Amino acid sequence: MKAPAVHISQLSFGYPGNDNYTFNNLALTIGAGDRFGLFGPNGAGKTTLMSVMTGLLKPKSGKIELFGQPLVNSCEIKKLFGLVPQDFSFYHELTPIENLEFFGAWAGLGKAEIRSRSTELLEVLGLADVRCKQVKLFSGGMKRRVNLAIGVIHQPKILFLDEPTVGVDVQTRNAIIEYLLQLNNQGTTLVYTSHQLNEAQELCNNLAMIDGGAIIANGTMDELLAKHQQTDLENLFLHLTGHHYRD
Numbered sequence: 400m401k402a403p404a405v406h407i408s409q410l411s412f413g414y415p416g417n418d419n420y421t422f423n424n425l426a427l428t429i430g431a432g433d434r435f436g437l438f439g440p441n442g443a444g445k446t447t448l449m450s451v452m453t454g455l456l457k458p459k460s461g462k463i464e465l466f467g468q469p470l471v472n473s474c475e476i477k478k479l480f481g482l483v484p485q486d487f488s489f490y491h492e493l494t495p496i497e498n499l500e501f502f503g504a505w506a507g508l509g510k511a512e513i514r515s516r517s518t519e520l521l522e523v524l525g526l527a528d529v530r531c532k533q534v535k536l537f538s539g540g541m542k543r544r545v546n547l548a549i550g551v552i553h554q555p556k557i558l559f560l561d562e563p564t565v566g567v568d569v570q571t572r573n574a575i576i577e578y579l580l581q582l583n584n585q586g587t588t589l590v591y592t593s594h595q596l597n598e599a600q601e602l603c604n605n606l607a608m609i610d611g612g613a614i615i616a617n618g619t620m621d622e623l624l625a626k627h628q629q630t631d632l633e634n635l636f637l638h639l640t641g642h643h644y645r646d
């Protein structure tokens with residue numbers, strides 16, 4: 400049987416100095432090839448869970464596997480996944496090419512591969528003309544595309560995306576979503592979170608709704624909409640998490 404892209408069991412995590420657990424005995428499975436959305440109100444635990452799933456935060460207890468391999472600090476597991484964090488994770492003083500050279504080498508790619516991947520990515524993401532300009536001079540939308548290019552330079556099997564389109568215009572958003580769909584068509588599993596629920600509904604086929612660190616709904620988009628008699632993801636979100644401020 401094919402191993403799921405992500406398998407989490409009995410996960411407990413709390414921030415240092417905080418007596419309360421963010422997650423207590425959480426379980427989640429994400430299928431290989433899924434376009435998986437993790438949704439929930441501000442402070443629900445989405446970024447924390449992404450950080451735990453990518454080894455940036457260490458759980459108190461529990462098991463996390465990516466494609467059947469335990470999440471440990473090894474080169475093999477790091478090559479399996481890419482992360483596109485909410486905060487820009489590149490060097491602003493460097494150009495896109497220099498950033499991709501740095502992060503490509505960090506991911507273990509050779510010079511020739513970095514060169515060909517960089518050329519391809521900058522072309523696909525509309526950055527070829529600004530390849531030699533410092534990233535600090537870019538618009539927000541261009542910076543988002545650099546952030547994405549860095550996350551996929553090593554062609555990961557699973558890509559974690561934390562609000563990859565926040566603050567971009569419609570053109571850039573459409574281009575990013577189209578690119579993510581292409582990646583998924585080629586076999587990349589997507590794990591995505593966003594508050595842009597129209598976009599999310601277009602992108603995701605499976606989802607989990609998280610609230611207060613607990614998964615309150617999990618299934619395919621169609622199943623959950625039908626089960627809760629909702630017409631779209633935004634209404635499903637409000638139905639499951641309520642209308643009041645949550646943080």
Ligand SMILES: Nc1ncnc2c1ncn2[C@@H]1O[C@H](COP(=O)(O)OP(=O)(O)OP(=O)(O)O)[C@@H](O)[C@H]1O
Nearest residue numbers: 414415417421439440441442443444445446447448
């Ligand atoms: N570094 C930290 N130290 C202590 N508590 C934190 C830290 N980061 C987040 N938290 C707390 O953990 C909980 C989950 O936060 P998290 O950022 O994961 O939520 P989120 O669902 O990603 O929210 P948003 O939609 O606002 O990005 C919140 O109660 C938050 O205040």
